[in-house]
Amino acid sequence: xxxxxxxxxxxxxxxxxxxxxxxxxxxxxxxxxxxxxxxxxxxxxxxxxxxxxxxxxxxxxxxxxxxxxxxxxxxxxxxxxxxxxxxxxxxxxxxxxxxxxxxxxxxxxxxxxxxxxxxxxxxxxxxxxxxxxxxxxxxxxxxxxxxxxxxxxxxxxxxxxxxxxxxxxxxxxxxxxxxxxxxxxxxxxxxxxxxxxxxxxxxxxxxxxxxxxxxxxxxxxxxxxxxxxxxxxxxxxxxxxxxxxxxxxxxxxxxxxxxxxxxxxxxxxxxxxxxxxxxxxxxxxxxx
Numbered sequence: 001x002x003x004x005x006x007x008x009x010x011x012x013x014x015x016x017x018x019x020x021x022x023x024x025x026x027x028x029x030x031x032x033x034x035x036x037x038x039x040x041x042x043x044x045x046x047x048x049x050x051x052x053x054x055x056x057x058x059x060x061x062x063x064x065x066x067x068x069x070x071x072x073x074x075x076x077x078x079x080x081x082x083x084x085x086x087x088x089x090x091x092x093x094x095x096x097x098x099x100x101x102x103x104x105x106x107x108x109x110x111x112x113x114x115x116x117x118x119x120x121x122x123x124x125x126x127x128x129x130x131x132x133x134x135x136x137x138x139x140x141x142x143x144x145x146x147x148x149x150x151x152x153x154x155x156x157x158x159x160x161x162x163x164x165x166x167x168x169x170x171x172x173x174x175x176x177x178x179x180x181x182x183x184x185x186x187x188x189x190x191x192x193x194x195x196x197x198x199x200x201x202x203x204x205x206x207x208x209x210x211x212x213x214x215x216x217x218x219x220x221x222x223x224x225x226x227x228x229x230x231x232x233x234x235x236x237x238x239x240x241x242x243x244x245x246x247x248x249x250x251x252x253x254x255x256x257x258x259x260x261x262x263x264x265x266x267x268x269x270x271x272x273x274x275x276x277x278x279x280x281x282x283x284x285x286x287x288x
Contacts, residue, residue, distance in 0.1 A: 032155060035077045037086035037095060038065050039262050040138040040275070041110065041147070045085060047162035047272035048148035053082075053155060061263045064238055069094045078102070083154055085147075087111050091135035111135060113150060115143040118191035118201075139260060139279070140192040141168050144272050163273045171280045172197055178287040184225065184253070185234040186241050189260055193279065203230065205243050225251055232286035234258040256286045 032053040036042040042057035049055065058074040059065055065087070070078075078084055078098065088111035089096035099107060117133050118140075137143045141163045148162045175197050182199075183190075187206035194201050203224055225247070233248040233255050235241065248255045259265075259282070265275050 032082040033080055034083045034085065034151070035081035036084075037092050039265070039267075040260070041085050041087070042267055043262050043265055043271040043275050044138060044144050044147050044162065045151055046267045047144075047269055048151045048160075049155060049157060050269040052157055055267065061261045062238055065092050067094070068092065070098055081106070083108060083151070085110065085151070087135050087137070108150060108154065110137060110147050110150075113146060115146055116140050116192070116195070118195035134188075134191050136189045136192050136260065138192075139190065140196040141276055142196065143192065144276070148272075163276055167273060168276075171277060174280055175199060175283060175287075178231075178284075181229045181231045181287050183232055183234055183283075183286050184230055184244075184247065185258070186236050186239050186244060190234075193283075197280070197283075199283075202234075203228070205241065205247070222247075232256045234282075234286065236260065237263050254286075256282065258282045258286075 031051075034042075034045045034049065034053050034055045036045055036055065036057045038059050039057045039061040042055050045053075046055040056077055058070065058077060059068045075098065084099070084102055084106055085108045086092055086095060086099055088109050089099070091111070092099075099109075111133060115137050117137075138147070144163060145161045149159050151157075152159050178199070180200075183202040185202050185204050188204045190202055193199070203221060205221065230251070230253060233244050233253050235244055235255050235257055237257065237259055238261060244255065247253070258279070260279070262271075262275050262278075265271055265278065268274075
């Protein structure tokens with residue numbers, strides 16, 4: 001434990017002093033290394049760069065980004081990276097001190113980009129006000145394309161969309177007939193997706209950071225379930241939510257898997273288009 005702490009402090013100190021060498025600097029013929037905080041950003045990055053760069057991500061997709069602490073192995077990857085991509089301090093709170101030590105040339109904070117933000121969210125009793133914008137920005141395909149364009153520009157690559165308009169139009173048409181229905185999810189994570197696909201904003205058991213909500217909000221939640229056309233309860237593989245199971249049984253609602261982190265998604269140059277397509281299919285499964 002003491003050795004690991006010393007290693008952690010040494011690497012963090014090197015990051016602070018800026019004396020670490022990136023993969024491309026150590027091996028001039030090597031591909032640039034992109035390191036992302038979470039898998040969805042790796043899905044976007046690989047779709048953006050293809051074979052022009054290597055892409056790795058730090059957080060296991062089975063964990064929650066709100067609670068993940070960077071281990072020594074992650075610090076080593078950050079030190080070797082040519083470009084580090086994360087959402088931002090309000091989302092990956094425990095990574096903020098490390099990311100703050102990186103230069104602007106090396107760090108891409110996606111939440112600072114001029115991305116679309118949903119306008120249909122209602123604050124809950126225990127909202128995390130440190131996140132004034134919805135951090136689940138990768139769930140909007142327009143944002144995915146904008147993040148990809150920034151990555152391509154940073155690496156001097158030709159600009160290309162990672163999900164084209166024709167494919168996106170087809171996916172939207174698949175959800176067009178269900179605009180009168182809604183859903184219940186583990187936490188407030190799908191406003192970006194709902195806005196992009198013209199869906200009603202869903203109900204949620206927990207707030208945007210996954211925290212439990214107060215008694216008043218829980219009362220309003222049950223009242224809303226009774227008044228709205230809720231089709232299902234979404235369950236995410238990253239969480240074991242007893243509340244979701246209780247509510248599903250209480251209102252006789254099916255529980256449908258939904259994976260906003262891309263747990264089963266293969267990282268490839270087509271990954272983002274496939275990822276969004278999978279989410280559309282999972283939403284359709286709820287509304288059928």
